[in-house]
Every structure is written in C-alpha cells, then in structure tokens.
Amino acid sequence: MEHRMSRIEVRIAGFGGQGIIRSGNIIGTAAAIHDGKYATFTQSYGPESRGGACAAQVIISDEPIHYPHLLDPRILVVMSQGAYNKYVPGLNRDGLLLVDEDLVELGEEAAGLRVLSIPATRLAEEELGRRIVANVVMLGFFAAMTDVVSVDALRQAVLESVPKGTEELNQRAFELGYEYGRRMADSNGG
Template identity: 45%
Template sequence: MAERYEIRFSGAGGQGLITAGIILAEAASIVEGKSAVQSQSYGPEARGGASKSEVIISDGPIDYPKATVVDACLAMTQEAADKYANGIKPGGLLLLDSDFVKNEPKGDFKIVKMPIMRTAKEDIGREIVANVVALGAMIALTDVVARESGEKAVLAKVPEAFLELNKKAYNLGFEKVKALIN
C-alpha cells in the first residue's frame, strides 16, 4: 500500500455511503492500527441529493484530512459519477453501479461495473445493505485493508439482529467483484 491511500464513496443521500466510509476508516485504524481519517459532504437535501464520504488511510501520520488525489472512487448514481469521479489519479479505479450509471466518466483510470443495488435487492433481499455490498467490493478491488478486517469492522458497527444479513452482504460484494476482475 502507498504511504497515503484515498477512497471516495459517492451516491445519493440516504444510501449509507457515509456509514460505509466510517466502517472502512475503523477497519483501517481500529482493526489494523493504521492512521485513517473520514470526512463527508452532502447537498442541502438530506436524502436523494449527491453525497460523498472520503477515507484516507496511511501507514504514517495524515497531515491533511481531505482527499486531494483519489486512488479509488465508488459512484452509485449518475449524479455522483458526474460530480465526484473527478480527481481520480491516473491509473486509479472507479467502481460504478452498472444499473444507475449509464454515462461513464472519462479519465485515465480503470472502470469496474457491478449492479450493486440489484445485488443487495435480489441476492440478499434487502436494498438497505447495498452500502455494505459496495464496501465489500471496494475492499476487494483496493486491498487497502484485509478482507477479515473489513468484515470485523462491519460486524462491530451493525445491530446484533442484522449481523448475518450484513456479513452476507459484505462477503457477497467482495466475492462478486473478485469474480468480475478475475
């Protein structure tokens, strides 16, 4: 891993992407002992407007808490792709929800497409865990934390009644994206 690794989760407000960012930061910092910061922003409309969560992970101290050149970005909606896929470094990565992002942003980065919301709805039976499916996919694509660290952080964050649901969602996102790239 590079000295500083920046990941952006983006989509619509209410999709749980800020939570996904928090879980990733906790996987890096609490589980693996790395330095990590998480920041977020969203439009004035709490639900439905574009929102983003950024996580910076480093082996050493983080001197600036905002993403500057993003290594990997997730875009769950077309609006998020249009607004937040900028700033991905050359050779970086963009994960798109293939059902909701039809116009791919242009840039010198690799694009991976996966039906994230549909996977949550059809394979898990609950759209509400799409953020955890996406988190599993991003960890599989970036290797920024170990698979087990991500799972441990997910399970530490969700209510006990939803442990199995979220564990299944995380692992499904991880496995499905690994199958896409291999």
C-alpha cells in the first residue's frame, strides 16, 4: 500500500528582511511544482517592511486542501525571538521546532518539543560572507531534518526563486545548511 502524506502544516517566522516570505514560497513551490503535491502558501506581516514581524504559512498534502489556513502546525521554523515568543505556544506539542540558535533563546514553552538548532545567520556570514542568505541556509537545514519536501525539489525551487546572478551563492547556502543538518542527524544516529 502506498504511503499517503496527511496534511502537514509548516510556519516559518522571523522579521522583515530575513527572506521569511520567500522561504515559505520556496517550500510551497518545491512541494507543488517539483514533488507533485498539493500546497498552499499564505503570509502575514506587520506594517514595517524591514524589521517587523512576518510569517509564512505552508500547507502540504497528497489530497486537495480545502482550508488554506493553519489549524495544527507541526513544524515551526523561527529566525527571531519575537517569532519564537509569538508562535511556539501554537505549535503542536508533538511538533518540530527549528531555530536559528544565535537569534532565539529557548524558554520553558519549548519543553517537550523536538528542538533542532543551527547557527544559520552566523554560518551565512562566516562561511559565505553574506548574512542575507541565512534563510536559504535554514532551508537546507529544513531539507536535512524533515521529509516534508524532497531535497531535490527544494534545491530546484531555491534556484528558480532567487534573483538572477545569485544562484551560486544561494546554492552554496542551501548545501551549507543541508550538510550541517546531515552531520547532526548522523551524530544522533538518524
């Protein structure tokens, strides 16, 4: 019998200027266009274009999605303390929390959650010289630590979604996050 994915709800959150909305769009594109699944993408943000809170919500399913808003998020990716404070309480208690460890301090609300940390912004800055690709480092980490979307689909969607002339930088950023996640999984026996 073929395995069918149930509805998976993902929220990516941070502040304006981090590429949060683009990250959600990339995950949705990877799922719908490259993995042949159903996907919805919605976004929310404060009135500020840079520095204000923002979030992207993605739903992925093997079945048509009749309600495009999150009901029971299972994966939360946070790249700011404000996003952590706002969205962790709404994460399913069996959920997965991915955090940029230099930007997010975990509190008691994370107790009992599966938490995986990566210094995405620091890696982007130190390894690539461009902190602006921290979101793509995080996407690589997301690809390594979840099976929501295939790695190849995410790689392809990243290359199609980034500004012309930045493909190589973004590909390197994705691989940096992916390899960090693979090493973490290997060291944890996963």
